[in-house]
Every structure is written in C-alpha cells, then in structure tokens.
Amino acid sequence: MSEAAPKPAVANPGPLGLSGFALTTLVLSLVNAGVFKSSDLGAFAVLPIALTFGGLAQLLAGMWEFKAANTFGATAFTAYGAFWIGIGMFLWFAMSSPGYAAAAGAQALSTILLGWTVFTFVMMLGALRVNGATASLFVLLFVTFVLLTWGSFSNTSSITNIGGYLGIVTAANAFYNAAAGVLKDLAGKDVLPVFNFK
Numbered sequence: 001m002s003e004a005a006p007k008p009a010v011a012n013p014g015p016l017g018l019s020g021f022a023l024t025t026l027v028l029s030l031v032n033a034g035v036f037k038s039s040d041l042g043a044f045a046v047l048p049i050a051l052t053f054g055g056l057a058q059l060l061a062g063m064w065e066f067k068a069a070n071t072f073g074a075t076a077f078t079a080y081g082a083f084w085i086g087i088g089m090f091l092w093f094a095m096s097s098p099g100y101a102a103a104a105g106a107q108a109l110s111t112i113l114l115g116w117t118v119f120t121f122v123m124m125l126g127a128l129r130v131n132g133a134t135a136s137l138f139v140l141l142f143v144t145f146v147l148l149t150w151g152s153f154s155n156t157s158s159i160t161n162i163g164g165y166l167g168i169v170t171a172a173n174a175f176y177n178a179a180a181g182v183l184k185d186l187a188g189k190d191v192l193p194v195f196n197f198k
Helices: 014-032 039-067 071-096 098-104 107-127 132-154 157-187
Strands: none
Touching: 014 039, 014 071, 014 157, 039 071, 071 098, 071 107, 107 132, 132 157
16 A cells, blocks of 8 residues: 655745735735825725735635634634735715715614624733733724724714724734734744743
C-alpha cells in the first residue's frame, strides 16, 4: 500500500484578513474623523475597498482560517468581511438612490452599529485569550464601535469624530498585527512582539 501524499502546507491567512480590515478601517475612520470634508468623497473612497479588500478578501481569509482550523480567526475575518460588504451595500444604495437613506430612517445605521458593537464585545472576550496584540486590537475596536454607535444615535458629530480618530489608531494596530504575521512567516520566528500570554 502506497503512503498518502502529504497535505500541502496552508499559508497563514491572518495577515491578509488583518490588512483588509486595517486599510478599510483607516479610510472609513478618516471620514468619521472629519478629515474628508465631503461626505460624497468619503463614500466614493470607502465603497470600492469595502466591497473588495475589506469585504471579499477578508471573507476569503475567514474561509482559509476554517481550513487552518482556527475558529477565532475564521469567525472574526468572515464576520468583519461580511460587515464591510454590508457597509459597502449601504453606501451603494444611498449613493444610487437619494431617497434610500431617508427611507431607511435616521436609526438604520445606528442600529447596524449597535449590533456590531455587541458582536465585537463577544469577539473581544475571545481575543483576550489570544495574545496582547490581538487583545489590544479588539479592545480598541470595541471602544471605537461604542463611540460610533453613540455618535450615530445621538447625532453628535463630535463623538463620531472621536470614534473616527480612535478608528485610525485601531487601523494602525491592525496593520501592526498584519506585519507581525508576515514577518514571522518569513523569519520563522517572532520579529515584532505580539505579547503572548503563555
């Protein structure tokens, strides 16, 4: 009986998912922080990457995390990939139909953000068992969602702006996590510290 061929190694999909999340979060956070003065410019900047890099690429990374038997990574990347696709569709509908946002109501986006705040809290609990770099990312993301939800429900631009600036910090943290994964794969050891708990 011949031996079964060894299974090919699966590359770590984490850096791809983290990069998609980081880049899209950065661009949207620049809009939320008020760096883009035109909301239309913000929508046009966010929409393409929300559907592609933040959405599709991150969703694919989540599927590959399932293959790698990483439940946390699979859940996080698949869910946030779907989040960005959903946000992209929301922006698309709002841009293509001027009455869409008004018909959806002022509370529509607020309710979406509230749901994602709750989901992020659950994921944050899991992240606290991964490593310090991942835990800090989800703590920052949770607080960002809290501020954006609060700002949206109260229609307070200053709170949304603060959430935007914190989102920029969150994106930087995600880029750091992505770089740590890429460099570890290339070097065969940790190059950037991720502060393992074990």
